[in-house]
Amino acid sequence: MDRKIAIVTGGARGLGKTIVGKFVQNNIFTVIVGRDKKKLDETVAGFPGMTDSIICDLSNLSCIPALVNDIAKKYQHIDILVNNAGIHLKKDLLEVSDEEFQQVILTNLTSVFTLSREVARLMIRQRQGCILHISSMAAHYGIPKVIAYTAAKAGIEGMTRSMAVELSPSGIRVNCLAPGFINTDMSAAALNSDPERKHKVLSRTPMGRLGTPEDVANAAFFLVSDAAAYITGAVLPVDGGNLIGF
Numbered sequence: 001m002d003r004k005i006a007i008v009t010g011g012a013r014g015l016g017k018t019i020v021g022k023f024v025q026n027n028i029f030t031v032i033v034g035r036d037k038k039k040l041d042e043t044v045a046g047f048p049g050m051t052d053s054i055i056c057d058l059s060n061l062s063c064i065p066a067l068v069n070d071i072a073k074k075y076q077h078i079d080i081l082v083n084n085a086g087i088h089l090k091k092d093l094l095e096v097s098d099e100e101f102q103q104v105i106l107t108n109l110t111s112v113f114t115l116s117r118e119v120a121r122l123m124i125r126q127r128q129g130c131i132l133h134i135s136s137m138a139a140h141y142g143i144p145k146v147i148a149y150t151a152a153k154a155g156i157e158g159m160t161r162s163m164a165v166e167l168s169p170s171g172i173r174v175n176c177l178a179p180g181f182i183n184t185d186m187s188a189a190a191l192n193s194d195p196e197r198k199h200k201v202l203s204r205t206p207m208g209r210l211g212t213p214e215d216v217a218n219a220a221f222f223l224v225s226d227a228a229a230y231i232t233g234a235v236l237p238v239d240g241g242n243l244i245g246f
């Protein structure tokens, strides 16, 4: 039990990959879950001996119990789960089909519940563990054209509080990061095609810049570390003040 074992979903690129790097730097062995074998292999090769990967499409919920069992068998314990994987859909509300809405909810919310439930079963037996969700500014104010994403991220924040209360007696902490506008592929796709939105984002961010993946990874590491031992059920904005910007 000397070395901590973490799972980071969607850890082969974007924010997830930077979180993996931060964990590895701090001697946390990290199992990365994603769909893209090539990206997973490249990422694992970049952190020799400190990472492993498992291919899994998390929107296929029936695969999740076996995924967790396999990791538990191989590594005996799971200390940290970071539910980072997510998809984005930017479209006028009237154009979003029921199937598209369901797919975003399935990937960004339902799979987070299912994976957390399965990992919590093990963490309850261990009497310790940390679960970290990733939400978004979309959960805090009304952003047009991201209806399904907003619904999912608002759900994540509610689930953070409910899970934290229910799992606290078992020694499990559950927290959530709410990144503001961070410079990644996902945000570039949403902002670079829409200069007006980009201007709006920056003009209401008191720190006047987009966040870096490192800003998010540092906060993620803090929340799963012993330095945050008395913090549970919290939603921490990592947003350069965007949430309180005037």
Ligand code: NDP
Residues within 6 Å of the ligand: 009, 010, 011, 012, 013, 014, 015, 016, 033, 034, 035, 036, 037, 039, 056, 057, 058, 059, 083, 084, 085, 086, 087, 107, 134, 135, 136, 137, 178, 179, 180, 181, 182, 183, 184, 185, 186, 187
């Ligand atoms: P990216 O699009 O760069 O990465 C998303 C990751 O999620 C990929 O590694 C992808 O893996 C994985 N993923 C997506 N769907 C599935 C699935 N069905 N099963 C398994 N893995 C999946 O996103 P970001 O790094 O920008 O975002 C990471 C998280 O942070 C998301 O939850 C996002 O909502 C949130 N966030 C991001 C912000 C930003 O500004 N970037 C702001 C606020 C929140 P694969 O490539 O293998 O499919």
